[in-house]
Structures are given as C-alpha cells and as structure tokens.
Amino acid sequence: MIQPKKLSYDTIVCFGDSNSDTGNVYKLTGYKWPIPPYYNGRFSNGKIWIEKLGVSNLINYAYGSATTDNNLVQGFTTLNVRVPGVRQQITKYINTADLSQVNFHRTIFIIWAGQNDYQFNITLPASIVVKSLINGINDLIQIGAKHILIVNLPPFEAYPATFRLSIRYYLKKLTLEHNRKLSISIRLLQWIFPDISFTLFDIYSLISNILMNKAAYGINSTNKCWDISNYTLVELCATPDTYIYIDQYHFTTRIHQLIADNAHKLL
Numbered sequence: 001m002i003q004p005k006k007l008s009y010d011t012i013v014c015f016g017d018s019n020s021d022t023g024n025v026y027k028l029t030g031y032k033w034p035i036p037p038y039y040n041g042r043f044s045n046g047k048i049w050i051e052k053l054g055v056s057n058l059i060n061y062a063y064g065s066a067t068t069d070n071n072l073v074q075g076f077t078t079l080n081v082r083v084p085g086v087r088q089q090i091t092k093y094i095n096t097a098d099l100s101q102v103n104f105h106r107t108i109f110i111i112w113a114g115q116n117d118y119q120f121n122i123t124l125p126a127s128i129v130v131k132s133l134i135n136g137i138n139d140l141i142q143i144g145a146k147h148i149l150i151v152n153l154p155p156f157e158a159y160p161a162t163f164r165l166s167i168r169y170y171l172k173k174l175t176l177e178h179n180r181k182l183s184i185s186i187r188l189l190q191w192i193f194p195d196i197s198f199t200l201f202d203i204y205s206l207i208s209n210i211l212m213n214k215a216a217y218g219i220n221s222t223n224k225c226w227d228i229s230n231y232t233l234v235e236l237c238a239t240p241d242t243y244i245y246i247d248q249y250h251f252t253t254r255i256h257q258l259i260a261d262n263a264h265k266l267l
Helices: 024-028 086-096 115-120 126-143 168-192 203-212 253-264
Strands: 011-016 057-060 075-077 081-083 107-112 147-151 197-201 221-224 226-229 232-235 243-245
Touching: 011 086, 024 081, 075 115, 086 126, 107 126, 115 126, 115 168, 126 147, 126 168, 168 197, 168 203, 203 243, 203 253, 243 253
Parallel strands: 011 057, 011 107, 107 147, 147 197, 221 243
Antiparallel strands: 075 081, 226 232
16 A cells, blocks of 8 residues: 655546546546446546545546547547547637646646557557647647656456457557657757656556455456446456456456555656
8 A cells, every 4th residue: 555655746637538537537427337336437446546646636537538639639428428628628728727727737648548449440540649748748748747657558368358369469569569668769858858756657567466466466367347238338357457458458446546546756
C-alpha cells in the first residue's frame, strides 16, 4: 500500500482512456455503461490507479475507448457512442479551465493513451500514434505546464482478448516499438524544454514483471474474471484480487493498486 509522504503536487489533471476513466463514459452514456458490478462507472471492480495516488484534487478528462486524437482515429465506447480523444480532452481543459488560477508548479498533468488507436486501426504505425501523443503534450506545454507524466503501453499481447490471437506477436512488436519511440520523444522534449519535468512511467515493465512473477504478487490467473455478452456481465470468478484482468481489456482494482504504488514513487 502507498505510504504517506509529502507530495510535490496537490492537483492532478488526467487525460486518457478506460485505464483512467473515473466515470466520464458512464455519464456520457446516461449511466448505461459500464454497468454494475463494474465499480461506480470505472472499468474495474473497484477504484482505479489515478484515484489511489493520494492527491487531493483530481480533475479527470479520461474517457473509456479514447484514442490519442479523434482526427487520427475516432474512438467509440460500448453502445457505439463517440468519445473525445486525448487531444480533444486537452482542448476542452484549455477552453474551460481558468488557467490564470492554475498553480502549474503544484499541478501534474498525466496522459495514458495510445492502445485504442491500434485497437481501432491495427495498421497504424507507432510513429504516427506517438507523434499524436506528443501533439497533445505540446498543447500542454504551450499553456504553461511544468510537470507532465506520460504512461507507456502495457503488454497488449497478454490481454485475455489478444492472448490467443495469431497476431499476438505482432501486437508485442508494435507495443515495444510504440514504447521505444515514446521514450525517445520524451527524452527529446526534456532536452528542448529543460525547465519542464517529463516523467515516463514504464507500465510495460511493471505488468510484464507481474505476469512473470504471479505468485509473488498473489496472482494465480491471467484469464478474465468477468465476461460480457450483449451488454450483460457474467462473473466468472469469486476472487478477483487473484486476477490481473477483470475482463478482456481491463485490470482488476488489485492491479490498479500496484500501478498506483509504482506511480506514486514518481510524484
């Protein structure tokens, strides 16, 4: 569990997809998705990592199924509802927040996205998706952001939805290429903007380590705990805390706690 410490930030502004959505899709769909036993509109069985970080003020623009930019790939959530991409989320923040009142030295901007770009268009090269992410980061730089944390992609090939697919090795190669190019791009931004702190959270290594050392984390299954059919959710397991994945694409709240524990060290 996270141990109390004096944090450098009192505000998180979050952009991303279902990994960080604390109820935006739930509201957008008129509270029709995700349904219980998903937890309070989260794509998990409990609270998710972004709200486990111990930062008092969370401003969250993340939407399930969001891509990096709707102008590159339009994201759709269940029920075929369009959702704003990260670039559009950032634009909304810029247009609606009173930036004159933002203490940029005490605010950290967090971005976790990219996987849905490939989910909706598997032919996209990693260079295009990473550039799309960097465009959003540059938007934040332009308004005065001082602290930006970017999360890379977890192992796409290990999800219950993809594990048995013939393209799983292609997905692994694509994910590694995405993460490599993202790392290079973040290092370049740090060189160009030395007064801004850019932090890359390597979630790929974290999830890979959990997958390879399941017993050490109290995990005994890499299958999905829940199944969804025709918008009806079927609970397949009684002990979700021993699972990595709550469904085909999303982590259990137990894994979200481990993600938060590791992200917290970077704050």
